[in-house]
Amino acid sequence: MLDRLDGPAIDLAEFRGRPVIVHFFATWCAPCIEEIAALDALATRLGAGVTILAVDVGEVDARVRNFFRQRPMRFPILLDRDRAAMKRWRVDRLPTSFLLDRDLRPVSLAVEPLDWTSPPVQAALEALTGTSPIDTSANRGRSTP
Known part of the structure; x- marks a missing residue:
C-alpha cells in the first residue's frame, strides 16, 4: 500500500480484475519526465481499459507536488x-x-x-486487454510484492 499524492492510500489488490501499468519514476529523471507525459496521453487513449499507477521513488512530497502542479495527470x-x-x-x-x-x-x-505508441508496446497493451499472449521471458525471476 502506498500513499497517493492527492488522496487516500492505494493498495494494488484494489485493481485485481483489470490490467495495470506500474511505472516507477522520479521528477529529477529526464527520461522519466518525457515518459510520464506519454503515459498521460496513453491514459486518455485507453480510458478505463488499463489502470496506470505512477510511483515516485524517494522524493519529498513537496517536490513531487510542485512538479505535478503544472502537469496534472x-x-x-x-x-x-x-x-x-x-x-x-x-x-x-x-x-x-x-x-x-x-x-x-x-x-x-x-x-x-518506452515509446508507449510503438507497435511492440501497443501489441503488449492489446494483449492485456484482449486475447493475444505476451512474451514474459524478460520478466523471469521478478515478482510483485
Missing part, C-alpha cells in the same frame, strides 16, 4: 518515500515499468524509457 501518483516498494519490486533504475495482467502478475517489464 489522469492517473494516480503514488509516493514510495522510503524506496521500500522499489526494493520489493527489485527496481534498480528509472524509469521502470511493469505491465500486470488481470491477476496482477507481471507479464512484461521495461527497464528503460
Whole structure:
C-alpha cells in the first residue's frame, strides 16, 4: 500500500480484475519526465481499459507536488518515500515499468524509457486487454510484492 499524492492510500489488490501499468519514476529523471507525459496521453487513449499507477521513488512530497502542479495527470501518483516498494519490486533504475495482467502478475517489464505508441508496446497493451499472449521471458525471476 502506498500513499497517493492527492488522496487516500492505494493498495494494488484494489485493481485485481483489470490490467495495470506500474511505472516507477522520479521528477529529477529526464527520461522519466518525457515518459510520464506519454503515459498521460496513453491514459486518455485507453480510458478505463488499463489502470496506470505512477510511483515516485524517494522524493519529498513537496517536490513531487510542485512538479505535478503544472502537469496534472489522469492517473494516480503514488509516493514510495522510503524506496521500500522499489526494493520489493527489485527496481534498480528509472524509469521502470511493469505491465500486470488481470491477476496482477507481471507479464512484461521495461527497464528503460518506452515509446508507449510503438507497435511492440501497443501489441503488449492489446494483449492485456484482449486475447493475444505476451512474451514474459524478460520478466523471469521478478515478482510483485
